[in-house]
Amino acid sequence: MADSDNTTTLPSVTLGREMQSPLTKECAGSSAEAPLSHDPALLLSLAWIDAHVEMLASSVRQQQEEEGLLERGALLPTGALVERGEGASADCDDLDGREEDAADKADALLAEIAATPAQSLAGVIAKLAVVVREANDNSDLFEFPLPQIRSALADLRRLAHDAICDQPAGDQSIGALFEQPASSFAAWRAFSAWSQGDDEAYRNWTETFKTLQGASQ
Template sequence: MDKNGEGAAPDPALLLSQAWVEAHVRTLALCLKQQQLETQLAISVGFPAADVALPDGSQRKASSLEDLEEALGRATSVEIARAEEAEALAGHWARWRAKDAELGYSAAKEAEQQAADEEQLLLDKLAITPARTIAGVIAKLAVVLREGEDNRDPSDFPLPHIRSVLEDLTWVTGHNTPGESKPLSAARAPIGQQGAS
């Protein structure tokens, strides 16, 4: 196989990069679905919580029995309040779980986590998989850039520099990045005509 990717065996880095792009798109779609379902669930029944009156007269939200225990402590004078708040909280959680079963929020959240785990596994594999072609190098660099842009401000170093190198490589070689139909810098002036007026 030559350095431009021509030959019999596909570049493993290119294949992993393409798989990562597909996993990334799937994760983003599942994340959006999970967020929409969570919003519907919260609007329908609210996030499970109980307002707890503290001994000092202040109020605190509790979303679990542990929160209630922490807020109220173990004093005998508040055992009745603790039991009432625990019952209210248990009822709220029951409504949450019933609506969740109807909407499928927990299933969507679990599917999103599985997709994110798969995406991370592919990203980890890509880091240790040598590219065998220029196309594989470009694909790996495109994945690094996309992952970086999703988790950081795209104008922070080194992302603009990585973007620039990726554009240079795609323009010089004519190879596309995964998910692109044309090189990033298709409108760029040919070498020798840059800076000409």
């Protein structure tokens, strides 16, 4: 299944309309680093994982719809089955379209990330974390060069710790945010939207979280 982790714990955030996240928090005492919220590579990476998680959720919804259709069809007479099947087919087509749209958006963002120079060490970390996440969820890829990328990512996170984040032990780093399971990321995004008073985004991310969480159980 796309998301096998049941964790629902969210990263540490500040409640209120002006919530700071691990992705937008500027680091004190780092004059050599551009503000994280102004790094285009970092922002593109966040947009990519949004699209990637939505693609996973759409895939799960489609699978659930198809399984439900088969279960309902076994209990219906032939005439009713044909009528019900036509309506379900339209629903599945809609889900197919949503998954394809999210996949196309994610692919376009991947290309844009590769063409966008990072302005901070956090941006470099985010770009590498995107590669690792995409490779982990793509079973067609070979193991190489994942071990080498993971090693470089770990080195960057270690070397950049003092420059990028002066946060208490236990706070999530940029790379850790991208590497968490899809359901946990969706939960974090839902909480972020709620903290900022964005009701529509909150409902959408809550639905995505419930879909992915249900698929992992």
